[in-house]
Amino acid sequence: MNVEDVFSSRLRMKILKILYAVGELNVSDFARRLKVNYASTSKHLKILEEEGILQHKMFGRICLYRYNEQSAKAKAVQTLIEVWEKQNKN
């Protein structure tokens, strides 16, 4: 996927921001915070995972998403959000 396609979605950007703030989360809690349904949330999470930005971990039936620590893209996204949030605060 091209960078413009990945970041063109408002929901995906919100997912990345939420994850930057909380570290890890399951699909239902994402859906609750985004106020959208489970299927839509899950779809966007999968796209971000396929891009290597996120990774998931299973704990029994519970699936938690977090930033992919090995991915340069994930690091770049987190830096972008960090700088953005800091500038907005000032």
Add this chain to the structure above:
Amino acid sequence: MITGDVGTGKTALSQRFGTDITHEANTRGIKLRYVHVNCREYRGSLFLILQHVVTVFHPNFPKRGYSAEELLNVLIQVLDEEKTHTILSLDEFDSFVEKEGGEAVYKLTRLQEMRQNKPQRLSLICVLRDPETLKQLDASTRSTLQSNIISLQKYSKQELVDIIKDRMPLAFKPFAVPDESVGLVAELAFSESGNARFGIELLWRAGKYADADNLDTVIPECVRKAASSIIPAVRKNELSILNLHEKLFLLAIARLFKQNQKATISLAEAEKAYAVVCEEVGAAPNSHTQLWKYLKDFSKLGITDTEVSGTGSRGRSTGISLPRTPANELEKELGMLLDKEFKET
């Protein structure tokens, strides 16, 4: 297992051990976490206790959608992946046994048998007042638990004097508390089943009375004043772990006793007063059955006594008395706790 009466240092001992062993493990490069859980705070529920432990490692772990057994497996998976050992201290273990029974205790204590040749990730410290509680458990669970018991004895008067003298410099200027006041505090704490926490609280309160009277020293009269105002049977932390509606209901009971000089009030009167308190704070009141359950818990904690009327009157009614606790002190304490709770939410 650590047993002993109220204020004999069970919790302090467990926490101190936790701090020391964590420090020792860190110096040896071993990953170890000490997690202290007050079981009563989690209503004695295995699910809620395990959930708390899991959130130590994964703070955003979902709160619903799985069973206690699944959660236990999750915890072991987390510990295995992080190569961490955990010492779980279950304080007020009595309430856990009461709520969950032998099955849950068995699961926790025999966890390692199911995963032979793997490192032991979870160890337990069970802290309880009365080992008699364990009679409810089956023989095999009991034998696992009772292999290592530390039984703390009630403090002697001299030990209480030492404890109070050790704590004194943390709050008082040198020579502010004369020896006769220390002796009196120790004496009173000793009569309160050797409860050191009671003694420390008494000293703090006596200091407040000395401040209020603009005195340079905490004279024995300040200690006596403090003793007559303190809530001996109910420790503050026991009140603080009550849930919102338990606090509201108890506040209603305290107010009723403060308003009228009766020795006993009926559950019906308490319910009416509770409805008023709920209206004040904008909360929907709980049902009669729930209030009756709260009352049973208050009795267990030694806050109130209840008596069901027998023959002579039509039907049966529950009488509530408040024998050990000054109503105005209870009202004040609950008022402060509720204020704090509402500010936090």
